[in-house]
């Protein structure tokens with residue numbers, strides 16, 4: 116639900132998806148976590164996160180996050196903190212053999228694992244705040260495997276149900292900590308948009324499974340609604356095409372997905388339009404009327420900088436399909452869903468400044484177009 120604070124956000128408000136690239140010092144700190152006391156580690160990261168917050172404020176964003184600098188990766192940090200996962204599953208990814216976590220024990224059902232991080236963010240800015248959680252469907256699809264997980268959770272549905280309960284409590288804790296916008300990250304929903312992937316052609320062995328949008332999407336939506344219902348915060352769903360080494364793992368526009376979100380109770384869907392092979396602005400015509408959109412108009416994958424005019428033009432093309440009142444502006448995805456992703460923090464800062472400049476121009480343009488009252 117929109118809240119008093121999020122309702123005051125301007126037309127074409129600008130918001131981050133979540134992560135910012137980590138400077139090398141932050142990457143070193145995350146690697147050396149075990150070497151130092153929790154107090155020392157936490158204190159050093161507090162200073163870094165303050166910098167991440169101030170950087171977004173100075174760029175002019177209307178909404179800020181903590182840059183996710185306390186996380187090694189947007190999902191893995193949750194797995195580490197909640198427990199029950201072990202790196203035992205070998206799989207092939209772009210020709211490399213890797214080992215990934217799967218769930219092997221029941222997850223802990225205790226206190227919130229992100230509330231302290233959220234409190235720190237809310238206490239260190241006056242801007243509207245956003246905090247992202249990985250979605251239950253995404254985690255269920257990636258981290259339940261019949262060979263390893265059956266003792267803990269007999270089926271993926273059992274795992275999904277427990278995840279939805281834990282994440283619902285986590286979301287409540289974020290709101291109690293003062294967070295204005297809770298975002299659920301679910302790039303797994305975008306898999307349904309990739310015809311080749313759905314047909315089994317992928318370089319990521321983990322994604323070689325039966326993708327059945329008719330049966331699985333309602334299950335994913337029900338799990339999301341268990342988190343959203345009763346939550347007194349604005350809720351976003353983020354559906355991107357994955358970011359990996361300055362490329363996308365997935366392609367396809369949103370036409371298979373958007374019409375099937377009629378029963379979803381979130382406020383806004385954050386989508387990608389800047390990078391090649393992602394969304395097409397005409398997809399927005401398929402957005403169910405109760406949903407607003409976050410338009411990804413900044414390419415986070417390529418190094419090249421779009422001009423302010425190009426960003427403005429992309430967003431204006433979206434405003435030709437749905438009303439400007441339903442539009443917010445964001446980068447396509449977080450700049451670094453994994454702490455090791457390559458963009459520099461200076462590149463992200465420059466791109467965010469251009470996003471803000473484009474939003475300002477759009478506000479002027481659409482204010483002069485609206486009839487005088």
Ligand SMILES: [Zn+2]
Nearest residue numbers: 355357448449
């Ligand atoms: Zn993303």
